[in-house]
Amino acid sequence: MKDMQPDARRPYVRPMEGWWRKNPFFVRYMARELTALVVAAYAFVLLIGLLCLAQGEAAYNGWLAVLRHPVSLSLHAVGLVAMAYHTWTWFEIMPKTMPPIVVHGKRVAGHVVTAVGVAAAIGVTLVLFLAVWGIKP
Amino acid sequence: MRKHSNARSNAPIFWALFGAGGMLSALTGPVLVFMTGIAIPAGFLLSPDLMSYPRMLGFAQNFIGKLCILAVVVLFLWHAAHRVFKSLHDVGIHPGPASKLACYGTAFAGSMLAVYGVVAVGF
Amino acid sequence: MDKVIQIEVLRYRPEQDEEPFFQAYAVPFTDDMSVLQGLQYIKDELDSTLSYRWSCRMAICGSCGMMINGKPELSCHTFLRDFYPHKLRVEPLNHFPIERDLVVRPDDFIRKLESIKPYIIARDVRRLDQGEYLQTPAERDRYEQYSSCINCMLCYAACPQYGLNSEFMGPGVLALLHRYNMDSRDSGQAERKELVNAEEGVWNCTAVGYCSEVCPKGVDPANAVNVNKINSAKDFFFNLLRLAGGGK
Numbered sequence: 140m141k142d143m144q145p146d147a148r149r150p151y152v153r154p155m156e157g158w159w160r161k162n163p164f165f166v167r168y169m170a171r172e173l174t175a176l177v178v179a180a181y182a183f184v185l186l187i188g189l190l191c192l193a194q195g196e197a198a199y200n201g202w203l204a205v206l207r208h209p210v211s212l213s214l215h216a217v218g219l220v221a222m223a224y225h226t227w228t229w230f231e232i233m234p235k236t237m238p239p240i241v242v243h244g245k246r247v248a249g250h251v252v253t254a255v256g257v258a259a260a261i262g263v264t265l266v267l268f269l270a271v272w273g274i275k276p
Numbered sequence: 277m278r279k280h281s282n283a284r285s286n287a288p289i290f291w292a293l294f295g296a297g298g299m300l301s302a303l304t305g306p307v308l309v310f311m312t313g314i315a316i317p318a319g320f321l322l323s324p325d326l327m328s329y330p331r332m333l334g335f336a337q338n339f340i341g342k343l344c345i346l347a348v349v350v351l352f353l354w355h356a357a358h359r360v361f362k363s364l365h366d367v368g369i370h371p372g373p374a375s376k377l378a379c380y381g382t383a384f385a386g387s388m389l390a391v392y393g394v395v396a397v398g399f
Numbered sequence: 400m401d402k403v404i405q406i407e408v409l410r411y412r413p414e415q416d417e418e419p420f421f422q423a424y425a426v427p428f429t430d431d432m433s434v435l436q437g438l439q440y441i442k443d444e445l446d447s448t449l450s451y452r453w454s455c456r457m458a459i460c461g462s463c464g465m466m467i468n469g470k471p472e473l474s475c476h477t478f479l480r481d482f483y484p485h486k487l488r489v490e491p492l493n494h495f496p497i498e499r500d501l502v503v504r505p506d507d508f509i510r511k512l513e514s515i516k517p518y519i520i521a522r523d524v525r526r527l528d529q530g531e532y533l534q535t536p537a538e539r540d541r542y543e544q545y546s547s548c549i550n551c552m553l554c555y556a557a558c559p560q561y562g563l564n565s566e567f568m569g570p571g572v573l574a575l576l577h578r579y580n581m582d583s584r585d586s587g588q589a590e591r592k593e594l595v596n597a598e599e600g601v602w603n604c605t606a607v608g609y610c611s612e613v614c615p616k617g618v619d620p621a622n623a624v625n626v627n628k629i630n631s632a633k634d635f636f637f638n639l640l641r642l643a644g645g646g647k
Contacts, residue, residue: 149413149414150496150497150498150504151418151419152497153419153493156368158559159366159367162470162609164609164612165609168608168609169366172359172362172363172366173363175355175356175360176360178305178352178355178359179353179356179357181308181309181313181352182348182353182356184312184313185312185345185349186349186386188332189345189349190389190396192329192332192336192393192397196329199329199333203317203327203329206313206327211317212318214313218313219313219314222305222306223306225302225305226301226303226305232608234622235606235608235611235619235621235622236606236622236625236626237625238629239622256302259303260302263303263304264304264306267307268307268310268311271322271326272322274326276323281597282593283597283598284593284635284638285597285598285600285602286635287602288602288628288631288635288636289635291602291628291632292632362605365563366559366563366605368563
């Protein structure tokens with residue numbers, strides 16, 4: 140298979156360069172993969188906050204001040220969109236990544252799996268938000 | 277030419293972490309980003325006091341709080357590390373030991389810092 | 400008066416061409432004509448040197464796979480009317496070496512197909528006098544969809560991971576492996592495990608999902624591959640426990 144001699148039939152191997160730009164399906168796939176950078180960035184923001192918290196009030200308030208800055212707010216808004224896209228694409232691919240679920244003898248359709256996942260995400264969002272909203276001052 | 281080996285891959289470790297982090301971030305990511313990055317700092321819908329130093333210290337010193345912080349930071353980092361590692365390959369960077377170390381190494385370092393952090397804030 | 404559609408075909412004659420190039424043909428057509436019939440018109444009437452594979456012309460033999468406007472399709476299953484009045488670009492299946500014109504080298508796919516033990520490996524082999532292996536409709540349902548594969552290789556043309564690394568076992572072959580593992584008459588999972596667990600088994604897949612999108616038979620190879628990630632991971636951790644418990 141790994142021929143040392145050049146093949147006399149001269150098969151032509153096409154390059155893969157730029158493969159994902161050539162098909163909208165692949166562009167969406169790359170966008171999905173790119174959301175990982177936002178997940179990482181957010182984790183680092185929290186991590187820095189945690190480390191500042193450990194250092195003391197002054198350091199932590201410094202971190203909070205950065206979070207209040209319009210640039211941070213704008214970046215988080217972009218991050219929110221990216222996170223939401225991650226949520227959507229995670230449950231969009233889930234019918235493929237899970238074994239088929241059979242209910243009452245019939246297989247649950249892919250779009251139902253996705254809908255349940257998205258509903259769960261909305262549910263968790265509401266529960267967490269309302270829990271925080273309900274914290275007494 | 278790529279070397280082909282039928283040796284058992286250790287991918288399951290990283291994939292399991294990727295999956296756990298992906299599910300957690302899919303469910304909680306948007307609302308956490310909204311609350312900690314927009315609503316509370318800007319005082320929009322939620323009070324900015326919710327992330328005040330005394331409040332956050334109390335949360336981080338609490339056992340459940342520590343678990344939450346660790347779960348989010350550690351799992352988000354390992355999810356991202358695995359996805360970035362795979363994506364580097366997608367854009368032509370060979371998935372060799374160097375890129376593996378860069379990606380998973382960063383997640384590991386971040387995880388260690390997170391463990392240090394939750395201990396350093398006290399109990 | 401027939402409508403005429405422009406078809407650009409990627410040509411490659413290794414004995415005279417350094418590289419592939421596009422050649423345009425004006426093909427008169429009627430609404431019932433497939434892309435395959437368009438190619439047949441070209442070969443019969445315009446340019447007899449054009450080479451391509453085809454057989455059943457009804458989407459069951461898997462011979463006529465090619466890239467049509469950048470998408471892997473069966474040319475017998477794709478219709479000229481859906482592209483008119485725009486032009487049509489026809490290329491050989493992606494990710495395979497081009498032998499000549501629209502003919503690719505499927506050797507790697509065939510070799511992989513043979514490597515996964517694509518046959519029933521029964522635990523208790525039945526003699527002829529013992530009669531058939533019995534299977535309920537529910538048991539049949541567990542693997543039926545994965546058995547629909549016609550080996551057309553569209554999923555390999557769709558899979559960027561296969562394109563980036565041809566050592567990857569790939570969607571279609573892993574779907575066939577899954578078909579046998581899920582068959583109640585088969586007990587060969589252990590024999591096929593090593594291929595699944597390898598880096599270039601299921602672990603090369605990044606769940607792009609395009610393979611299932613292009614499959615003309617609804618096999619859903621993406622599902623077959625990704626479900627086997629779960630199986631492979633279970634096997635990995637079970638093996639770790641086994642080593643920790645009983646081994647050195």
